[in-house]
Amino acid sequence: MKLKDIVDIVQGTVLTKTFNGEMEISSGGAADLMSDVLAFTREGNSLLLSGLTHQQVLRTAEMSSISAIIFVRGKQPPPPVLELAEDLSIPLITCVHSMYHACGLLYKAGLPDNGVAALMDQ
């Protein structure tokens, strides 16, 4: 699914200059627990939805090779986070929907889950 289609589906607003609408996003995930993202995200061009807007969401995306981030409930990250996003070339998007609603819209549109459900070795 193209990133520009994803923005349309969640009626989102792009917050960064870094944005390539043609970028292919192959899966998505949602979390406010960064360790969950680090533990469960599979490699690939994936999207993260989160209600947190601080630097560590971006760092987590960087380490997990996540391609784009959507903030839910209309949240706006502070300017240093926007700067870091440009440095890391990770596009940031905000949308007014709740996390549940935004995920539902994307899942219904056919964007698959990007993670393993639980760790089998625990």
Next chain:
Amino acid sequence: MNKTSSEKKEINELTRVQELVYELRVSEVMTPRVITVSPESTMAELMSILRINRISGTPVVREGKLVGIISIEDLVKAYAARRGNDLVGNCMTRKVVAVRADELAVQAVNLFAQYGYGRLPVLDQYGTLAGILTGSDITRGLLRALSQRYHAEEIRRYRASHIFEDIDSADTTLMLRYHVAPRDFDNGGQASSKLKRTLQRLGANPALLRRVTISAYEAEMNLVIHATHGGEMIAEIGPHRILLRTEDDGPGIEKVEEVFNPGFTTAADWVRELGFGAGMGLSNIKRYSDNTYIESSPATGTRLYAIFKVSPIEADADETKG
């Protein structure tokens, strides 16, 4: 929907080309030496100029100033009307679409698309003719810029990835040391970010890179969150093994045997509100590394060791073990 690595690479290349189109200036891709013709030349003279230089059109210039443009099409029309001795000034197109040398190449691309012309005269800031631009000039310029950039990064990578072959010793280890400040949540992760970039240059394969950087990030955040005075994160990189370790001087962990149990945490509420401290960090590190060891006591602080084997076949393996 998963992309193969070659498809992924294609997408990356494409974005790089798109970036370049938005960076290249007309002056970098134009042909600066322009064959011109004076409006006082005859169409017969124009014909021999076009033929000798194997071009299909040329700007018309009077005393350095662009006054029109004339093409082979105008020549054919003139000959059809038996006006071979007429002057260029009477047959040329006077309303000329031109680009400025300091404009972006992408603006020229738009003009080509808009007007369907084969060439555009290029003017400098004083309106003097500075060059001429065709569609293939832009293509050639893009290819040149792309290959220069590609080579620069390739050379950097090549040099870095051969460091272990170039240094002759029984055992070569590259040691990277990062200081991690306590409670500095805004800047936490910078050390892991730098380590990731270094490992990329050293040619680490994506699966190993991911295992090491996620572990480093969890370990770094532990220092930010827990260590009284922050600590050090050290990566010892060898050709067959990476040892990642962190050191701090307190407060230390009382029940060190419990730390790898998922959910074990001593994190404060403010840490949890920021999305950390759920007791997953150390178990993540254990899962992503080949061997993990921790020693800690309230008297000495904490030392964490995580070992990653570097095997050449790992390139194709899944990113997680088990």
